[in-house]
Amino acid sequence: MQDELTIETKQATEAKTDDNNIVIKVEHLQKSFEDNKVLKDINLTLCKGENLVVLGRSGQGKSVTIQCIVGLLDYDEGSLKVFGKEIKELLEDELKEIRLKLGFLFQSGALYDSMTVRENLSFPLTRVLKMKDDSKINQEVEDVLDAVGLKDAIDKMPGDLSGGMRKRIGLARTLILKPAIMLYDEPTTGLDPITSKEISQLIMDLRKKYQTSSIIITHDLACAKITGDRILVLHEGKFIAEGSYKDLEKSQDERVNSFFK
Amino acid sequence: MEQTIKSGVYKLLEKVGDQVNFFLSFVRHLLRKGFEWNEFLRQCFIIGYKSFPLIAVTGFILGFVLTLQSLPTLKDFGAASYVPGMVSVSVVREIGPVIIALISAGKIASSIGAELGSMKVTEQISAMEVSSADPIQYLVVTRILACTFMIPLLTLMADAISLFGGFVGSNLDNKVSLHLYFNKAFNALAFSDLFPGVIKTVFFGFAIGFIGCYHGYHSNRGTESVGHAANSAVVSASLWIIILDGIAVQLTNIFAYN
Structure with missing residues (x-):
């Protein structure tokens, strides 16, 4: 499995170099709730076929970021493009069309x-x-x-x-x-370690089967390790580190390092 | 002080704007293709059939009590035979529609508010939105229309049961035949009594559905907001019923009785 992960990471990194492969591009995104500025300066790209993990403590703005991507929340400043289209400028029907290409797994499952x-x-x-x-x-x-x-x-x-x-x-x-892109909001939160591992493995299996690109929001290191081609660490509304699990494990930054202790 | 008043006015205007926006959204989605017939019929069943026992008991007690309270006084004036007519006119014209609407506000608006509020809190409404399904068309339009359609029917049934309650009440005092009682009750009624009574229940039904949906759909995150949504729905719907009734009575006086 480790070999497969290495190959997939390599493919994703190669894909990243090609701008045509970018499916989500976020630049200088800002979002406030009244006086509370949750997202200060978010920049990220998601490439075709890539699994991007956003790692961060609770309340750092991880879920807000993906809710902005899917158009559930309006952002205040910055640019957010999905398949090259600025989300804020889309009409209702255009947003519906984009949403058809986006899958969103809610923390609770949100079953009717x-x-x-x-x-x-x-x-x-x-x-x-x-x-x-x-x-x-x-x-x-x-x-x-x-x-x-x-x-x-x-x-x-x-x-x-x-x-x-x-x-x-x-x-x-x-x-x-x-969907072409999957957005996972804390897919393993509230689950026991065995079920968490099963869900993480399922995310990988489904990527293979359905050829999806994914953003996985989590604070579960085991999930990040299994699913992430690339990991971004979110701290106080900004990304403070980017890299593979192995790179970040060796980080000297105390805020990043505290996750891996 | 000035600041408090300003912020109060600002909040009120914001709320009014929100409600107008929600109403326009309802109209827009109502006119869209793909009406949810199955969900509409399911809501009619829930709102109509499942509320019927409560409405029936309320209607019966209404007629029964009205008869028992008025009979001794009218008897003193030798006007006991006017009781069926008095009960039918007062129930059909005013008491029936208003009491049934208020009872429905308590049962139906709160249940819609709590249901949609809970769906909002558990992200079910967001899940519909992100999957490009239309939550307004599926959840809101069907519930508002089901209320608008079922409340008049429930009121008509409650009116009939209320007259029967009056008949039972009259029989406690003196034996009156069913035929004679209903003959007297219907003779006292004119079309101008029934028509405004039914028309205003259409607006009451709309108000109950709309306010229940509005408060549920706009509840904040957190379980506390579900209770708050249910409570606000009942209070606002009851208030709107009273306001609408005031307007309806004035309009009826102008158009039906002048």
């Missing part, structure tokens, strides 16, 4: 709790892709559930699922629209 797993997964197919053929919808739902290893949970209610299962189903619901 009045619907079964099947209904949760078929919801985006019927509402967004306007699919009407029930057999086709069922096939898609079963395929994606198979990919996350939860085919048996198809008729369960979200309330009957464990935290790890909810995240897997949330992931399946996102993947069913076949």
Whole structure:
């Protein structure tokens, strides 16, 4: 697995050098909530096929960054381009089109709790892709559930699922629209170490299967180590370090080093 | 002091602006293609069928108590036979629509506020947004229309049950046949009593659905805000029902009775 990771990291680094491969480009992004400036100067690029981990303590603005990327929050200053389009300048329908290419896994899974797993997964197919053929919808739902290893949970209610299962189903619901970019908001938070490892491994497997580029927000080092081609360390609204897990492990910066102790 | 007033006015204007914006958003999504019929029917079932027992009991007690309270006084004047007419006019014209709307505000607006508030807190609404689904069309339009459609129906049913409650109340004192009671009750009613009573419940229903959805959809993050959304929905919806009733009575007086 380590060899595979090394190859993937190399591919991602090579891809980074080519500007045409950039799918997300963020420059000097700033965001405040009243007097609290959460994002001070965010700069990042995500390349095609890359897994970028944003590592940081709670309250540093990690989730705010990806919520700005997906257009859930407006940013105050700076530029944020997804597939070359400035998010702030998009009209409602244009933003919807961009969002179709973005998958977002929420911290809690955010499953619709009045619907079964099947209904949760078929919801985006019927509402967004306007699919009407029930057999086709069922096939898609079963395929994606198979990919996350939860085919048996198809008729369960979200309330009957464990935290790890909810995240897997949330992931399946996102993947069913076949996004080009996945944004993971703390995918392993609140899970035991074994389930966390399984989710991290699943992120890698799904990247291979669905050919996605990903931004993974986390403060879980094990997750960062497994999933990250490149890691950015966020501290007080700015990135203070960038590199592979191995590079950052050797960092002399106390703020970075404190993660790896 | 001046600063407090300024900030109070600013907040009020902000809220009014928010509500106008939410209303316009509702209208825009209502006119869009792809109306959610299944969700609309599910909401009609929840709002109508599941509220029916509460509305039925309220309606029955309303007619029953009104009869028991007025019967002794009217009897003193030898006007006991006017009780069915009095009950039917007062229930159909005013008491039925307003009481049922207030009860519905307590049950339905709070439940919509809490449901959407909880969906907001658990990021389910955001999940719909980021998947390019339309949460306003799916959650808001269906609930507001279901309320607008079901509250008048519930009120009509409650009015009928209320008259039956009046019949039971009359029979405690003196035996009156069902046929005679309802004959007298309906003879006292005119179209100008029924029509305004029904029309205003359409607005009450809209207010209940709209305010429930507005408070739920705009709840802040955190579990406390779910309770707050439910509470604000009931208070605002009740207030709006009273205000709308005041306006409706004035309009009815101008157009129906002059």
